[in-house]
Amino acid sequence: MSNFIVKKVAVLGAGVMGAQIAAHLANAEVPVVLFDLPAKEGDPNGIGKKAVDGLKKLQPSPLATKDRVAYIDAANYEQHLEQLKGCDLIIEAIAEKLEWKDDLYRKISPFIAPDAIIASNTSGLSINRLAEGLPAALRPNFCGIHFFNPPRYMHLVELIATRETNAAMLDNLESWVVSRLGKGVVRALDTPNFVANRVGVFSILAVMHHTQQFGLGFDEVDGLTGPLIGRPKSATYRTADVVGLDTMAHVIKTMQDTLPSDPWHKYYAAPAWLQALIAKGALGQKTKGGIFRKEGKAIKVLDIKAQDYRDSAGDVDADVLAILKNRNPAEKFAQLRASSHPQAKFLWAIFRDIFHYVAVHLEGIANNARDVDFAMRWGFGWSQGPFETWQAAGWKAIAEAVRDDIAAGKAMSDVPLPAWVFARDGVHAADGSFSASSNTLQARSNLPVYQRQIFPERVLSEKQVQGETLWENGSVRLWKLPQVDAEIGILSITSKNHTLGRDVILGVQEAVARAERDLKGLVIWHEAPFAFGANLKEVVEGIAAGKFDLLDEYVGEFQKASMTFKYAKVPVIAAVQGMA
Structure with missing residues (x-):
């Protein structure tokens, strides 16, 4: 591997993600030029400077220390494109509009050094399609680099190659992202929403579907889908409020538009209540109200039946709580499936449908099951990925239960589980994780950067260092x-x-x-x-x-x-x- 050095980075787009990516680069003491459009009034660099100043006020802070902003210089596309010639890495992070990205790529191409890497932070647009906006000579050095929000705190970065991406370049970039930025990298395939958002957004849609199916309240569901099942405290609906309900709807729309033949396509739509909130301008945390809102010291939650807000409670039934506290995963899932309580039936349903989804889509969205599990752990804060959860609960027993529910018409899709599911006892083993595309176990990457990690994060059943x-x-x-x-x-x-x-x-x-x-x-x-x-x-x-x-x-x-x-x-x- 060549001696790969990044002396300076350009980030194109001073919005929420662009500015915070610049901040995390600054945390690593990497000089950054943060580009945006020239301001219509005053200082032409006003948009970029405002974004940099805003970094000091954000909570949780995107900066390790406030003085790290000294590593960030604001620039604009009209006056400072010459500065791109001195940048080793250029990260595009503008809005998710294909025509805007194409136009920007045409504008910057004459100023990019021959050996510089160009990467898009798109959260789901086709990387191969984006590459078409660049001259042929630059395409081998182009890829996707998808940071998760907030970049300082979310461990995951997805790297996505195009058909023309230079393999050595991608290896170098992965090594640098791991060693210099401290990230966990998953190599994603060029499919809509890549790995983490594809699985994570479906998981949210499954929760939304089953919330209505079992007649549960949003606060009740958040009580069930947070730490009790190994998910973040913000659970499902609070997470949607934090992300922004309009942003959530946009991501769902991307899946609806780009995955017409998907077996779950009919669920790729924002529910009516979500569309109604967006129409009213209730977009979540950024508008001080969405699914939840604060009134004085009280937290209120939307009640669909009453068409109004009520006090948030989020109570979990005592019997269901006892099931969730069972430390034996096999017994826990058997009890959830056997229970007649709506909360237990809801929990089994959301797990069943995510197991079904990742099994069917593994071949098309990821290189192996380990990548799916790490993507969900690092990008969505799950304590275990879906395949780990399934395997820990007894692979064959869960597979049979999912198959039976599909046959009974209880699952969200009637597509059968792939044959490989029943030919295996699990997807994770001591020597690797299952790849549906190659029908083999795939070992971890052998890049030198990983050989230096004595205690890498492990998935279930992976070899453990004994000493x-x-x-x-x-x-x-x-x-x-x-x-x-x-x-x-x-x-x-x-x-x-x-x-x-x-x-x-x-x-x-x-x-x-x-x-x-x-x-x-x-x-x-x-x-x-x-x-x-x-x-x-x-x-x-x-x-x-x-x-x-x-x-x-x-x-x-x-x-x-x-x-x-x-x-x-x-x-x-x-x-x-x-x-x-």
């Missing part, structure tokens, strides 16, 4: 990887959710003492979450038993453990991943 255990108790493990560095120890907390109980607090002190005696350094690492905090169960049990002396001892040992890390005789580094 050599030096010492452990029930809640802490001290170990090392001799093949990497025999003199560096790794301290991993092994308690449930990595909570900090008495065994952990005493264990880390012992581990540091052993590291000081036998090692040259110590890294605190384990898979996410990093820590949920104190083991409150131990604390509550101690209070209930009146053992206040033990609580005093607990606090004292905790402080002692903190000082042990601070004053250790060897370097101690915390490699934080997930909640901390």
Whole structure:
């Protein structure tokens, strides 16, 4: 692989995404020229400068520190196209209108250096079609680079090649995006909405469909489709409000227009209630009201039946909650399917239809099942991707249940599951993930940037690094990887959710003492979450038993453990991943 260096980047379009992509580049200390149209009045760079100033006010902040804006220069297309000649990477992030992009590509083409990479941040337009707007000589260096909003916080970047994209160029770009920008890359196929939005938007449409089918409220559904099933707190309808209901409708319309033969095509339409809200200008968070709205301190939710807003509750039935708390995935899904409660029937339906959807579409939208699962984890914040969830719940049992529901007319589509589903026991294995297009397991990318990752994020059933255990108790493990560095120890907390109980607090002190005696350094690492905090169960049990002396001892040992890390005789580094 050649020595690929990006000294300067141009971002075309100073809108919400363009400005925040520029901000994340600035976080990585990459100089950026942020282009937009010349302002009609005042400073010609006024649009770009306003966008840069706005970055300082956004929450959550797109900037690591406010002074990072010094890496961003505002420019306009009329006066500063010459600056493109000094840019190694040009990211186009203007509105999703094909004719506008074509016009911009014609305008910038004479100023692009021969070796520069041109990439579009389109969220779903055809990359091959966009490439046609460029001269033939530039097309090998063109691809899609789809960041997720907000770019600083969302881990996913989808890279999409065209038929003419230079393979070595794409490898270089992927390596740079991973190592310099800290992103997780999925190579997507050039299909409408690519991987994450294709699956994620269908998932939202399935939720909307089954909300009405089972007569549930929007707040009730958000109570069900958030952390209880491993999804973000914003769940479904709050997420729609945050994204913007008009934006949501636009993405749905893209699927409707570009996927006419899709077996689920009839569902690619904004529901009547969503269209009515948009017509009234109730677009969600940006207009201070959509599906939810705030009245004083009260959160109100739209009630379709009453055609008005009511207090938001979002109560989950106690029996359904008990099912969701079952830690055995196979039992949990069997119980959801067997339950007669509308909330349980709703949950089984949304999972069934997403399993059905990804199985049918895997061959056409992604290189393998791992890419689908990572796309949903990194782009939509799911704790597990759909294939991981299916496999964890028992591949064959779920496949048979989905097949039976299709036959009974309960599923959203009557298209049968692909034959490969019944020929396998799952899609993830120790050595790779299933590719429907090649009918084989595909290993991870062998790019050098990934060989440097000792602990990459894994999917279900993937090989786990074991290492050599030096010492452990029930809640802490001290170990090392001799093949990497025999003199560096790794301290991993092994308690449930990595909570900090008495065994952990005493264990880390012992581990540091052993590291000081036998090692040259110590890294605190384990898979996410990093820590949920104190083991409150131990604390509550101690209070209930009146053992206040033990609580005093607990606090004292905790402080002692903190000082042990601070004053250790060897370097101690915390490699934080997930909640901390």
